Amino acid sequence: MAHSLAAVPDVMQPPPDREFGAGVYNEKVGMWIFLGSEVMFFTALIGSYIILRVAHPDAWAAPGKMLNIPVTAVNTFLLICSSVTMVKAFAAIQDGNQRLLLRWLIATVLIGASFVGVQIYEYTHLIEKGFIPSEGLYGSTFYTMTGFHGFHVTMGVLCMIYVTWKAFRRKYTAQDHRGVEVIGLYWHFVDLVWIILFTIVYLI
Amino acid sequence: MATSIPRTGQGGGMAFGGDAHAHHDDRTFLRKYIFSTDHKIIGIQFLLMSLLFLLLGGVLAMLMRWQLGFPGQPLPAGGGMLPETMAARGVILPEFYTSLVTMHGTFMVFFAIMPLLVGVFGNYLIPLKIGAPDMAFPRLNMASFWLAVPAGFLMLSGFFVEGGHAAAGWTSYAPLSANSEYSGVDMGQKIWCVSLIVLGLSSILGAVNYITTIIQLRAPGMHWFRLPLSIWSLFVTACLVLLAMPVLSGAIIMLLFDQTIGTHFFLPPKGGQPLLWQHLFWFFGHPEVYILILPAMGMASDIIANGSRKPIFGYTSMVLAIIAIGFLGWGVWGHHMFMSGMNPTLGTTFMISTLLISVPSAIKVFNWLGTMWEGNITFHVPMLHAIAFVSMFVIGGLSGVFMAAAPVDIYIHDTYFIVAHLHYVLFGGSLFAIFAAVTYWYPKMFGKLMSERWGKVHFWLTFVFYNCVFFPMHQLGLQGHMRRIYDPNQYEYLRHLQPLNTFISISAFCLFTAQIIFAVNFISSWFRGAPAGNNPWLDNGLEWTLPSPPPHGNFATVPTVYRGPYEYSSPLVEEDYLPQDRQLPPSPGAPRAPARPQPPLMPAPHPSSPTH
Amino acid sequence: MSVPSPAPAPAPVRHAHPNYVGIFVGLALLTGLELTVAFLPWPKRTLILMLVGLAVWKALLVALYFMHLRFERPRLRLLAVAPLPFTVILVVTVLMEHFGK
Amino acid sequence: MRDFLSWLLPPGASTFTGEIDWLYNTILVITGIAFVLVEAALVVFLVRYRRRPGRRATYTHGSTRAEVIWTTVTALVVVWIGLASAGGWHRIKARDAAPAGAYPLLITAKQFEWHITYPGKDGKIGTPDDFTVRSQLHVVVNRPVAAVLESEDVIHSFFVAPWRIKQDAVPGMRIPVWFQPTKVGTFELGCAELCGLGHYRMRAVVTVHTQEDYDRWVATRAGAVTASR
Numbered sequence A: 001m002a003h004s005l006a007a008v009p010d011v012m013q014p015p016p017d018r019e020f021g022a023g024v025y026n027e028k029v030g031m032w033i034f035l036g037s038e039v040m041f042f043t044a045l046i047g048s049y050i051i052l053r054v055a056h057p058d059a060w061a062a063p064g065k066m067l068n069i070p071v072t073a074v075n076t077f078l079l080i081c082s083s084v085t086m087v088k089a090f091a092a093i094q095d096g097n098q099r100l101l102l103r104w105l106i107a108t109v110l111i112g113a114s115f116v117g118v119q120i121y122e123y124t125h126l127i128e129k130g131f132i133p134s135e136g137l138y139g140s141t142f143y144t145m146t147g148f149h150g151f152h153v154t155m156g157v158l159c160m161i162y163v164t165w166k167a168f169r170r171k172y173t174a175q176d177h178r179g180v181e182v183i184g185l186y187w188h189f190v191d192l193v194w195i196i197l198f199t200i201v202y203l204i
Numbered sequence B: 001m002a003t004s005i006p007r008t009g010q011g012g013g014m015a016f017g018g019d020a021h022a023h024h025d026d027r028t029f030l031r032k033y034i035f036s037t038d039h040k041i042i043g044i045q046f047l048l049m050s051l052l053f054l055l056l057g058g059v060l061a062m063l064m065r066w067q068l069g070f071p072g073q074p075l076p077a078g079g080g081m082l083p084e085t086m087a088a089r090g091v092i093l094p095e096f097y098t099s100l101v102t103m104h105g106t107f108m109v110f111f112a113i114m115p116l117l118v119g120v121f122g123n124y125l126i127p128l129k130i131g132a133p134d135m136a137f138p139r140l141n142m143a144s145f146w147l148a149v150p151a152g153f154l155m156l157s158g159f160f161v162e163g164g165h166a167a168a169g170w171t172s173y174a175p176l177s178a179n180s181e182y183s184g185v186d187m188g189q190k191i192w193c194v195s196l197i198v199l200g201l202s203s204i205l206g207a208v209n210y211i212t213t214i215i216q217l218r219a220p221g222m223h224w225f226r227l228p229l230s231i232w233s234l235f236v237t238a239c240l241v242l243l244a245m246p247v248l249s250g251a252i253i254m255l256l257f258d259q260t261i262g263t264h265f266f267l268p269p270k271g272g273q274p275l276l277w278q279h280l281f282w283f284f285g286h287p288e289v290y291i292l293i294l295p296a297m298g299m300a301s302d303i304i305a306n307g308s309r310k311p312i313f314g315y316t317s318m319v320l321a322i323i324a325i326g327f328l329g330w331g332v333w334g335h336h337m338f339m340s341g342m343n344p345t346l347g348t349t350f351m352i353s354t355l356l357i358s359v360p361s362a363i364k365v366f367n368w369l370g371t372m373w374e375g376n377i378t379f380h381v382p383m384l385h386a387i388a389f390v391s392m393f394v395i396g397g398l399s400g401v402f403m404a405a406a407p408v409d410i411y412i413h414d415t416y417f418i419v420a421h422l423h424y425v426l427f428g429g430s431l432f433a434i435f436a437a438v439t440y441w442y443p444k445m446f447g448k449l450m451s452e453r454w455g456k457v458h459f460w461l462t463f464v465f466y467n468c469v470f471f472p473m474h475q476l477g478l479q480g481h482m483r484r485i486y487d488p489n490q491y492e493y494l495r496h497l498q499p500l501n502t503f504i505s506i507s508a509f510c511l512f513t514a515q516i517i518f519a520v521n522f523i524s525s526w527f528r529g530a531p532a533g534n535n536p537w538l539d540n541g542l543e544w545t546l547p548s549p550p551p552h553g554n555f556a557t558v559p560t561v562y563r564g565p566y567e568y569s570s571p572l573v574e575e576d577y578l579p580q581d582r583q584l585p586p587s588p589g590a591p592r593a594p595a596r597p598q599p600p601l602m603p604a605p606h607p608s609s610p611t612h
Numbered sequence C: 001m002s003v004p005s006p007a008p009a010p011a012p013v014r015h016a017h018p019n020y021v022g023i024f025v026g027l028a029l030l031t032g033l034e035l036t037v038a039f040l041p042w043p044k045r046t047l048i049l050m051l052v053g054l055a056v057w058k059a060l061l062v063a064l065y066f067m068h069l070r071f072e073r074p075r076l077r078l079l080a081v082a083p084l085p086f087t088v089i090l091v092v093t094v095l096m097e098h099f100g101k
Numbered sequence D: 001m002r003d004f005l006s007w008l009l010p011p012g013a014s015t016f017t018g019e020i021d022w023l024y025n026t027i028l029v030i031t032g033i034a035f036v037l038v039e040a041a042l043v044v045f046l047v048r049y050r051r052r053p054g055r056r057a058t059y060t061h062g063s064t065r066a067e068v069i070w071t072t073v074t075a076l077v078v079v080w081i082g083l084a085s086a087g088g089w090h091r092i093k094a095r096d097a098a099p100a101g102a103y104p105l106l107i108t109a110k111q112f113e114w115h116i117t118y119p120g121k122d123g124k125i126g127t128p129d130d131f132t133v134r135s136q137l138h139v140v141v142n143r144p145v146a147a148v149l150e151s152e153d154v155i156h157s158f159f160v161a162p163w164r165i166k167q168d169a170v171p172g173m174r175i176p177v178w179f180q181p182t183k184v185g186t187f188e189l190g191c192a193e194l195c196g197l198g199h200y201r202m203r204a205v206v207t208v209h210t211q212e213d214y215d216r217w218v219a220t221r222a223g224a225v226t227a228s229r
C-alpha cells in the first residue's frame, strides 16, 4: 500500500503525495522565499544610501579617512571563514558525520560571534571619534546599514546556537539535516550582504 | 484509497515545521483555539481581529464625518468622554482631526482590509482549496497572527499617549512625520512606526507561508492552471507582500531613526530628502493597493462563476491579468508623486505605465461580464456583493484614469476626488468583495448559514448609502475641496459645499448603522444559524467536499483533482456543477485522469544538494 | 486512488563535495585584491566599476557554491533571482531624479 | 448649490484652463462611455440571465476573439490618453516650461502661511528692493509669472483652483512653477498637502490686477519694505 511508503517520506525531498513544486523540501523553499524579502529590505537601506550619496557626494569621507579599513578587513575575513566552516558543517552531515558537523558548527558560532564583537569594538571607537548617527548623512547611512547587517548576524548566531544544540543531541542525520542546510542558506546570505556592504561602504 | 500521513515539514532546524495530525485530535483548549497552528482557526482569529479593527476604523470615520458635516458643533454623543486634548467641550480639535484621518487610513488599510483579505482568506482558503492538510509552516503561521495582534493594539495605544496619535496621514510624509516639532506629535508618531514594523514582519512570515504552501502542497492533479482564481490572486498577492512589505519596513526604520536617534535620511537641513521617503513609501504603496484588490478580485471571480452557474470566462487571461497587474504594479508608484516636485520627465513615464496598468483590470472586468452573460444567475447574498464589487470597482478604476492623466491630476491631486477614488476601489472594491467572501465561506467556517433575508437587507442598505457617501465626493473634489482639511469653511470658495458635506455625513451615519445588521447577523448566525451542510452553494471547490467546519488536518485522504474549479453546467453531468475531485467514468470527451507528478521525483535531474 | 509515492531515498554514498576550501581561498584573494584596488590612484569612476565588479564576483561565488545554487533545479534558481529586477527598478528610477534632468 | 452635482470643472482663470479642462472633459467622455457600456451590460445580463426554472447556463470557457478585441481597444484608448496628456504635462510642469521674460516671484511656505517675495522695481529677485508680503499674492493679468517654491519646514502645496495649478513646496528644494492668470479679480490660494494641525487654514488671498493698479500697489508697498527673508 502506498501509505506505508508515504509514512516514511524522504524528508529532504519534495512532499511525496503532492504536485511537483519547487523540487525541494518545504523548509528550503521557505528560506529562499524569505531571503527574497530580505533582499528587498536591504534594497531599501542600501538603495537609500546610494541615492543620498549620489545627491550629496561631498558628505562622505574618502575611504580610510574615517572608517578603520584594517579592522573591517579582518572582519570581512572572519565572515568568509564562518561561511566556509558553515558549508563544511553541511558537507559533514551530508556524509552523516555528526562529530564533524558539531565541530564545524561550533567554529561557525564562535567566528560569527567574534564578527559581532569586532563590529561593537569598531562602533565604540568611531563614536569616541565623534562619528555618530546624527553626525550627518554619512553617519546615518553607515550605522543603519552596518547596524542592521550586524543585527542579522546576531540573529544568525542565535539560530546557529539552537542548531548546534540539536546537532549536539544528534538530531541531524544524512537523511534529515534540513535545519543545517536552511540555517546555512541564511548565513551565507548574510555573508553575501556583507560582501556588498564592505565594498560600497568602506572601499568606495 | 491510500491514507497519507500529512507531512508538512515536520520540525525543521529553525522555527519552521510543526505537524498536523489528521487522526482524532486531542489538543487542549489553548492549543486548539488560542495558540492554534490550524490554518482554519488562525484564519478565523484573523477574521475576528480585523472585523474589530474595521469597526474601529468605521468609528473614526464617523467622528471625521461629524466634524466635516457639522463643523465646530459638539459631538451629539460621547463628546464629553473625549479628553480635552481631543475635543474641547465635545468639539473635535484640529490636531485630533488630523490624527483621526491618519488612523482611519492606517487602521483600514493595514489592520482591517489587508488582514481581512490576506490574513483571513489566505489562511482559510489556500490549504482547503489546494487540497493540503495545513500550511507548510503551521507554527510560523501562528507566529504571524500573534505578531499582528500586538501590532494592532500597539497602534491602538497611540490614542492614549502624551501628544496624541500620529497625525501625518497614513502616508506619513516626512519631514512632518520625522520631526515632532512640526507635527506636535512625538510618541504617537513613533508608535505608528514600531507598530507597522511589527505588522510588516507578521505579513512577511505569512507571505512566506502562503507562497511555499501553494508551490509545494497542491494535491495531485491540481496543476497551476487548475487553481481557483482566488488562489492565483492570493499567490500573486503574497509575492507582492513579500517584496513590498520589507521596503516599507526599511523606510519606516529610517523614519524612526530620524525621529529618535537624530539621523538625517528625510530631514533636509543636513541633506536628507523628503522625496526619498515618498519614493520608498509609494514603491511599497502602490503594490500595496493591489495587495488590497487582487484577493478581492480572485474571490469575486469564484463567487461570480458560482452565482452564474457558468465557467469563468477566459480563465487563462484572468490568470495572466493577475500576473500582469502583479508585475506592472511595481512600475507606477510615481503617479502618487506627480505634484511632489519629482523630475517631470519621470512623471511622463509614470503616467504612461499607470495608464497601461488599467488594461489587465479591464480584462478582468470584461471577463466577469462575460461570465454572467448567458449564465443562470442566482442572487444569493455573496453574489449580490460580488456584483456590487464589479460595478463599484469599475467606477473607482475609471476615476483612477483621470488622475493617471498627469495634467488632470494637477487639479484633482489631494482633493476629495482622490478620496472618492480610493473609497470606490477600497470600499466598493475590496470591502464589498470581503462582504461577499465572508458571507460565502461563513458556512464552511462555522458550519452555520447566515440569514439570507438580513443579508439582503444589509446589502441593499450598504449599497445605497455607500454611494450616497462617496459618489458626491467626486463633486467635492471637482470644486477644489482639498483632502485632510479640518474645516473646509475656512475657504470662501468651498463654503457653498457645506450642504453637500452635511448630506455625505448623514449618509455615512446611516451607512455605519447598516453595518450593525451585518454584525448582528454575523454573531447570531454563529449560535442559531441553520446547519450549513457540506456544500450549500453547490460549488466545485475541494473545500466543499469536506464537512463544515472541516476537521483538523482537513482531508482524510489526499484528494485527486481531475479538472478546474469552474466546471458549472458541464454537459458531462446532469446537475449544474462538477466538483474538482469527482472522477467520471471514462466516456469519450471526458477529461483524462491527472498526469502523475512530473517530472518524476526520484531520481532528480539535478540532485538538490551538491552530491554527484 | 493515490499517486504512487517514490521509494525512500537511497542511503547517501560517499561523494565528492565541491572544493569549498578552494572557494574560500578565492574569496580571500579577491578581498585582498579589493583592498589594494581601493587605494589605487586612479579616477574614482574606474575604481568604483572595478570594486563593484569584484564584489559581484565574490557574491556570485557565495551564491553559486556555498548556497549551492549551481547544483539546484532551474526553478529554484528562478525563485532565488526573482526579486532582483525589482531592486534595480527602485534604485535606477529614483536615481533618475538626479540624472534625467 | 447650483454647481453641486455638475460634472464639469468650475470656471477657470488661467491659460492652463483650456488644456486641462479639455483633457478632463475628453477623459470624462471616454470613461463615461466605458462606464455606461459596462454597467448597462451588467444590468441587462442580470435581468436577462437571472435564474429561471428549467434554464441552464451556456457551457463556454470564453472567446479568444472577444478578449483580443476588448483588450486591444482598451490598450489603444489608454495609450492615446497618455499621448494626449504628455504634451500638456510638459508645457505646464517641465522645469524650463516658463516663457522667457516671465515675471519672477519667490514663494516661501511655512507653517501655516505663505510668504511671497516680489522683485520690486528692477524686476529681479534677490536685489535690495525686493519686498515680502505675508499671505497675499498679487499678480498682473495676462502676464506669465515664473515663481520659485520654497518651504521652511514641512511639505506644503501651492494650489489655486481657478488657475488649475498645484505644486508641492518641499523643504530643501527650489521648485519652479509658472502660470498666467487671465481674469482680473480675487481668488484663494490654498495649501493642498497635509502640513500639520493648521493645514486647513493655510490660505492666502490672490489678487489679479491690471498692469497699472499692480504698479500702483507695488508703489504703495515699495515704501514700506518688509524685510525680505
Ligand code: HEA
Pocket (backbone or CB within 6 Å): B171, B289, B290, B292, B293, B335, B336, B354, B355, B357, B358, B359, B361, B362, B363, B365, B393, B394, B395, B396, B397, B398, B400, B401, B403, B404, B405, B409, B412, B413, B414, B418, B421, B422, B425, B426, B429, B430, D030, D031, D034, D035, D038, D074, D077, D078
Ligand atoms: C484597491 C486599491 C486601488 C486600486 C485597485 C487602484 C487602482 C488604480 N488607481 Fe488608485 N489609489 C488608491 C487605491 C487604489 N487604486 C489609493 C488608496 C489612493 C490614494 C492614496 C493616498 O494618497 O492616500 C490611490 C491614488 C491614486 C492615484 C494618485 C492620485 C493623487 O494622489 O493625485 C492615481 C494616479 O494615477 C491612481 C490611479 C489608479 C489607476 C489608474 C488604477 C487602475 O488600476 C484602475 C484600473 C481599472 C479600470 C480602468 C476600470 C476597469 C476598466 C474598464 C471598465 C475598461 C474601460 C477603461 C478604459 C477605456 C480606461 N490612484
Ligand code: HEA
Pocket (backbone or CB within 6 Å): B051, B052, B054, B055, B057, B058, B059, B061, B062, B064, B065, B068, B101, B102, B104, B105, B106, B108, B109, B113, B169, B170, B171, B419, B422, B423, B426, B427, B430, B431, B469, B482, B483, B484, B485, B486, B508, B511, B512, B515, B518, B519, B520, B522, B523
Ligand atoms: C478600505 C479602506 C477604507 C474604508 C472601508 C473606509 C471607510 C470610510 N471612510 Fe475612509 N479612508 C481610507 C480608507 C477607507 N475608508 C483611507 C486610506 C483614507 C486616506 C487617509 C489619509 O488621508 O491619510 C480615507 C480617508 C477618508 C476621508 C478623508 C478624510 C480627509 O481627507 O480629511 C473620509 C471623509 O469622509 C473618509 C470617510 C470614510 C467613511 C465615511 C467610511 C465608511 O465607509 C465607514 C463605514 C463603516 C464601516 C465600513 C465599518 C463597518 C464595520 C463592520 C462591517 C464590522 C462588523 C463588526 C463585527 C462583525 C464585529 N475616509
Ligand code: CUA
Pocket (backbone or CB within 6 Å): D112, D155, D156, D157, D191, D192, D193, D194, D195, D196, D198, D199, D200, D202
Ligand atoms: Cu501647508 Cu498644508
Ligand SMILES: [Cu+2]
Pocket (backbone or CB within 6 Å): B285, B286, B289, B332, B333, B335, B336
Ligand atoms: Cu497607486
